[in-house]
Amino acid sequence: MQGYLRSDGRKGIRNVIVVAYLVECAHHVAREISSSFKGQSVHLIGFPGCFPNAYADRIMNALCTHPNVGGALLVSLGCESFNRNRLLDNIKASGRPGHLIGIQKQGGTRKAISEGKEWVANALQQIESVEKANINxxxxxxxxxxxxxxxxxxxxxxxxxxxxxxxxxxxxxxxxxxxxxxxxxxxxxxxxxxxxxxxxxxxxxxxxxxxxxxxxxxxxxxxxxxxxxxxxxxxxxxxxxxxxxxxxxxxxxxxxxxxxxxxxxxxxxxxxxxxxxxxxxxxxxxxxxxxxxxxxxxxxxxxxxxxxxxxxxxxxxxxxxxxxxxxxxxxxxxxxxxxxxxxxxxxxxxxxxxxxxxxxxxxxxxxxxxxxLGHQEFILTYKTFEPIGPSCLPA
Amino acid sequence: MNKLIQIHPNDNVLIVRQRIEPGDTETIHEKEIVFDKTLGLGHKIAAVDLRKGDIIIKYGVPIGSATIDLNAGTHIHLHNMKSDYIPTYTLDEEFIHAK
Structure with missing residues (x-):
């Protein structure tokens, strides 16, 4: 089995570009970008909430640096509370191509979609050359x-x-x-x-x-x-x-x-x-x-x-x-x-x-x-968790 | 055992995998059992003779105990077995027992 080697040592079985909306207000723009790559490995994920939530932040960071993910485009409206810069930094620090589009900053829906499509098209080419490794x-x-x-x-x-x-x-x-x-x-x-x-x-x-x-x-x-x-x-x-x-x-x-x-x-x-x-x-x-x-x-x-x-x-x-x-x-x-x-x-x-x-x-x-069949369902909502205790993971 | 399945090797019950009709026969541990009633998918049959208080094992784990003596081939359900689960905090009765 051949997989995709990531910088943290984990290996992916897929090489997906995720397009992630960081608030529901950016959902449409993100969907327009991802759906223009139908049939290619471009998947839509996102968090709809405007108010901050540590759990959702953690899950989005984990997903954008998941071994099956080769790169990530973040789509922000601009005024939501999601910590977009930290997420972008984490994606880039993991060696993956990452990019942030702010819809307000970009000048609205059309311009944001256009820039997003262009970035994803380039990123798809870029991640083709990611290092392969045997998977066991x-x-x-x-x-x-x-x-x-x-x-x-x-x-x-x-x-x-x-x-x-x-x-x-x-x-x-x-x-x-x-x-x-x-x-x-x-x-x-x-x-x-x-x-x-x-x-x-x-x-x-x-x-x-x-x-x-x-x-x-x-x-x-x-x-x-x-x-x-x-x-x-x-x-x-x-x-x-x-x-x-x-x-x-x-x-x-x-x-x-x-x-x-x-x-x-x-x-x-x-x-x-x-x-x-x-x-x-x-x-x-x-x-x-x-x-x-x-x-x-x-x-x-x-x-x-x-x-x-x-x-x-x-x-x-x-x-x-x-x-x-x-x-x-x-x-x-x-x-x-x-x-x-x-x-x-x-x-x-x-x-x-x-x-x-x-x-x-x-x-x-x-x-x-x-x-x-093209199923790519995704849902993420608000939750609260305490960290796991010291006995939870094997020594 | 055509219409019955043992899910785990340690189980003392067999599970109906195809509807059993009155008059159907199954051989359980070389003993022929003739069924006298309809039993739907998912119902349990004693695989061995069980005594009152014996633990009923399915999936290899206890799922309750017999409330009367049961012969191999007997249909096991609400009328002859009970839950042994005691929650460590209080649950409503209806939450634990099906009526």
Whole structure:
């Protein structure tokens, strides 16, 4: 596998120019610039808020210097509070081409779009010459998320991703899972997998925090429909999502934007710290996909039963369909048909192997279904986090 | 086992992967089980004989315990197993148990 070597030593599997709006007021200009490069590796990202937010600042910095990103164009209106100069400095310090357009300074929409297009066209040529390097499994960071789940998700796609994660961790790759809000009832099961007693306590606390947060938001976890689908207890329901993490020891707990320091399996705590201030922790699946990418994920394994279609800016999303009927209806959107397990046409181990092979092919440059279809969803909103504690990362 | 799947090698339950109809038979550990009711996708069947209080294992982990003795092949659900989860902070009852 060949990848793109970055100055911090990380390697990318894609070489994308991001066009980033720094406030919603600059969204249109940024979109006009990026959409004029349809079919090329130019992706639109951004933060819509005008008021400052340390979390959003951190995520934008992490994304613009992500190993899959070759360069970044920042589009600012001019009066928003985002610290654009520091972001630009960080991009340039990372050895990437970077440029800032201020719409007010530039003289309005037309002039800003025109200058932006010109810069991106040049940058695309410039990043073609970025240094290539061999990529091994040990270089890869893979995130997983589920969305549009149904009764099949916990029987086929999720445990199959767990098998693939076990293979990845055994071969010294890095794997990230999340959704602490769906781990209620599993505090003991999960904390026993921690590599240290300190981490064990941190894992337990992250689930308790999620339970409290979702209760305040008025969001219970176990619904009557779950029992119709054969689920009896909260532990069982939670396992259906949690089994994506496989059976490896848990090496660390990270928060969005933290980069795993060693290979292994990491829990990402996506639930904000402190009292709820900005609403739901993640308002849609792409919010957590963005967070896993900000923590260095080269690609995302997305399991779905009812049939999600999303992809993402920056990193490929691999769709693993749990339900064979959904697969038949939506096969263009699905990379892997885990529903074959229900039809007795494949075992969990075989689908786990297929997922692992697909990871390698995607890392080698093969586009995923969502990439081919042009999906580049992106969302980033306000949050508040405290830094992780000293026991969270492996020594 | 055509219509049942074992998700983890340590599990003591099997999961319905294709709808079971009355009269369907499955062989579980060389014992033939004849089903007398419809069981939908995702429901659980005892893989072995279980005693009251035994831990139910699915995904290789405890998901609750049996509230009565159960023979292999018995449908396991709200009527014969319970959650053993005790949250470390207080949750509403309805939040924990499905009605």
């Amino acid at each position: 499994i040990t270089d890869l960071v893979i995130g997983t998320v589920c969305g549009g789940s149904d009764a099949t998700s916990g029987i086929t796609a999720n445990p199959a991703v767990g098998r693939a994660f076990d293979m990845l961790v055994e071969k010294k790759g890095t794997a990230i899972f999340e959704e602490t809000g769906e781990m209620i009832g599993l505090e003991n099961v999960m904390s026993q997998r921690a590599v240290s007693p300190g981490l064990s306590e941190e894992l337990r606390k992250s689930v308790e925090k999620a339970a409290r947060y979702y209760t305040i938001m008025g969001h219970g976890s176990f619904a009557p429909g779950n029992a119709d689908g054969g689920l009896t207890t909260i532990e069982e329901k939670s396992m259906g999502a949690y089994c994506k993490s496989g059976n490896s020891p848990i090496s660390g707990l990270i928060k969005p934007g933290d980069i795993p320091t060693k290979s292994g399996l990491y829990l990402m705590d996506v639930v904000p710290d402190g009292e709820p201030r900005f609403g739901f922790p993640n308002i849609s699946d792409n919010a957590e996909i963005v967070e896993m990418i900000a923590s260095g994920s080269h690609m995302i394994l997305f399991t779905t039963g009812r049939g999600s279609v999303v992809g993402s800016a920056i990193s490929p999303v691999i769709k693993i369909c749990a339900n064979p009927e959904t697969y038949d209806r939506m096969s263009d959107d699905m990379d892997i048909n885990a529903g074959k397990i229900l039809l007795n046409e494949a075992t969990l181990e075989e689908i786990g192997n297929e997922i692992f092979e697909t990871i390698l092919q995607t890392a080698s440059g093969k586009p995923s279904c969502s990439e081919e």
